[in-house]
């Protein structure tokens with residue numbers, strides 16, 4: 001049965017003529033005699049290998065590939081036989097060019113200190129650390145676990161590994177000891193790189209203590225490198241723990257970049273996963289480099305003089321692809337910030353944009369809604385006129401947040417690039433370009449050459465009805481496999497529909513071919529015989545002026561099978577009341593229809609979220625049904641669990 005599509009969003013926003021004319025993608029189209037967006041999509045789909053081969057030529061190869069694509073579903077090899085290293089493209093070539101003294105990163109610590117790092121400096125630091133890793137016995141193919149916060153040593157560590165052909169596995173610094181231990185053991189990492197402590201919300205987070213806890217049962221780790229950041233007291237284990245500053249001291253600032261076949265693994269990244277045990281996604285050097293480079297260049301239109309700020313954490317794929325690898329390959333200047341976006345005040349982000357003149361800003365809908373909650377007065381204190389493009393990622397952006405982002409942050413002149421992708425895809429796969437007419441709430445169309453469709457249970461394409469979102473063609477940054485688990489790779493992504501990649505998301509395609517993601521398949525509710533995506537109901541709730549965030553779950557009901565229960569966070573200063581409950585139910589009915597009306601609404605201060613800001617409906621539902629909450633080690637805010645349990649018990 002198809003999934004209902006209830007959201008009715010009709011607004012269209014067209015990019016300015018100036019933006020279109022000056023865009024990188026338009027420049028490329030002119031060079032290749034392509035006139036329109038539609039023609040670009042057509043040509044790139046028809047001549048996939050030619051298209052990616054052209055883009056790959058913009059990077060430097062030690063020796064050329066023999067074939068662009070070898071597609072034996074479900075395994076794709078890109079740029080076969082090409083000799084390549086992503087670090088040569090991200091660093092070495094800039095260090096020998098006019099970019100040597102250009103800033104690669106402007107880093108700001110939460111307490112306010114600033115480190116400005118040029119391409120030349122970054123190159124030397126990476127080389128020194130790569131030599132140190134070699135001294136510790138790290139060889140090509142070895143796994144190195146990295147448990148670091150948002151400090152420059154994080155990208156330096158990743159690049160140093162990649163330079164010598166080692167495989168990095170970054171574990172988000174917000175994760176617990178247990179989560180770290182699981183990931184170290186799954187990958188049998190030889191070395192762990194961590195920190196004494198770092199700043200978050202004005203406090204020192206003692207990361208080395210968590211690392212020590214994890215290492216109690218992680219026998220593969222022989223050496224631990226510790227960065228001194230917060231200066232808090234830590235225990236250094238003799239023969240195992242080494243200070244970063246000690247081991248790089250005597251290293252030479254030059255280290256040869258190894259030449260690798262393009263399909264050689266670059267990293268393992270475990271998916272955040274709102275359900276199930278983490279999966280070790282593998283990305284490679286060549287295809288991943290080409291895919292992330294091209295998408296950043298075209299979608300966010302980055303030019304030599306741009307100041308780019310992707311306000312994600314490097315601990316998830318957004319940061320791997322679009323804070324570390326792609327911006328460095330493009331040679332742009334990036335802002336990197338250590339701490340909480342609301343510390344010490346809710347305008348920290350706007351302050352940073354003003355201070356460094358950020359031109360392109362990329363964040364998540366959950367952050368946008370949080371800023372909405374604090375109100376526009378915090379924004380108005382700052383001059384954000386340097387901004388020219390905005391981006392969104394992580395979940396569907398509800399139209400009301402889109403409009404707020406567009407009006408208040410972008411001052412009605414910055415198009416919003418709503419980029420749909422996953423840890424698995426490595427790069428944006430469904431996304432607007434600066435030449436695409438935008439519809440708030442839709443990630444628009446697949447990136448050129450990629451094809452996406454929406455299928456019913458039998459694999460029949462659907463229009464204007466919700467179903468499984470599938471990608472029907474390969475693209476360069478697509479995951480290679482799951483680490484040491486190809487059967488899980490085949491089963492998870494490729495078994496429901498033959499030779500089609502199952503995203504696990506529910507979406508619908510409108511008559512113009514625009515894709516509207518409605519949420520994760522696991523979150524679809526069945527209400528009185530209607531299958532409804534949680535994201536649509538949540539979006540309808542958030543479009544009410546009193547609401548900033550909402551989560552809905554299904555609750556068994558004798559008559560209707562399942563009814564919807566909503567957990568709502570109100571705007572600051574709004575008082576919960578029974579009138580407001582009625583008002584919200586009525587509002588959802590008006591916005592998307594009677595069947596989607598929540599039967600019950602409760603008001604909460606916060607909702608359980610993953611590190612990447614996704615609401616963990618599974619946990620809310622478990623609490624609601626009085627079931628065990630399962631693994632909550634990946635929660636960003638585990639304290640919300642007790643708050644919800646308390647709320648439930650009080651209502652009894």
Ligand code: WT7
Pocket residue numbers: 271272273316317318392393394395396397418419420421422423424443503504505517519520612
């Ligand atoms: C899932 C992937 C890719 C970095 C984000 C986290 C959801 C992501 C969008 C978007 C609607 C989106 C999907 C997807 N998602 N971007 N623009 N519109 N949904 O990566 O943790 O692997 O999560 O995030 O559900 O499957 P991830």
